[in-house]
Amino acid sequence: VMVAREAQPLQVEVVVRGFITGVTKTSLWTLYAAGDRAPYGITLPEGLKKNDALPAPIITPTTKAEAGGHDERLTREEILSKGLLPEALWAQVERAAVALFLRGQEIARKAGLILVDTKYEFGLIDGELAVIDEMHTPDSSRYWTLESYEADPAKPRNFDKEFLREWYAARGYRGDGAPPPMTPEFIAEVAERYIA
Numbered sequence: 001v002m003v004a005r006e007a008q009p010l011q012v013e014v015v016v017r018g019f020i021t022g023v024t025k026t027s028l029w030t031l032y033a034a035g036d037r038a039p040y041g042i043t044l045p046e047g048l049k050k051n052d053a054l055p056a057p058i059i060t061p062t063t064k065a066e067a068g069g070h071d072e073r074l075t076r077e078e079i080l081s082k083g084l085l086p087e088a089l090w091a092q093v094e095r096a097a098v099a100l101f102l103r104g105q106e107i108a109r110k111a112g113l114i115l116v117d118t119k120y121e122f123g124l125i126d127g128e129l130a131v132i133d134e135m136h137t138p139d140s141s142r143y144w145t146l147e148s149y150e151a152d153p154a155k156p157r158n159f160d161k162e163f164l165r166e167w168y169a170a171r172g173y174r175g176d177g178a179p180p181p182m183t184p185e186f187i188a189e190v191a192e193r194y195i196a
Contacts, residue, residue: 007123007132011084012074014093016058016101017117019141020044021051023169024161025163041075051153057101059094092129093122104136113159114149116142138194159193 144156
């Protein structure tokens, strides 16, 4: 059953991260590995390794990307100074996003998965804060199998679009120009992971 309701989307999307990871040139891990200890204004401790759990979930707010562009990362100060959200509403968004993420991690763990990070899109429905897009799906979230992570944290098995990114990165593609063509076998494996 689908329920459609009129919502007023907020100008800010929220990415909540529980681990430091990623393979693109703008990912948290790539920036950290290059020596940036405060990527996107978030202070991170020394000594983290790729795929380590963060001390606590962190929020990286962004604007909605225009077609063909990248999301603009924002800080709390920018959100308030640009008037994107009032301070009380932003505080509510932060609380809701972290609470949803922690609940998502709990549910994923019961299913033998790790919820690594995820994106939430919020809006107002009749003046009340609400999630207005899909959440905790393989397209909005990054998942690893718990078993593979515990066996080798450097090589967890992905069940999300990060699997696609890593396949491209292994072939030298990081988002610029035309991507290499996928094989039918690879497409089948992607589909199997999404279904699982």
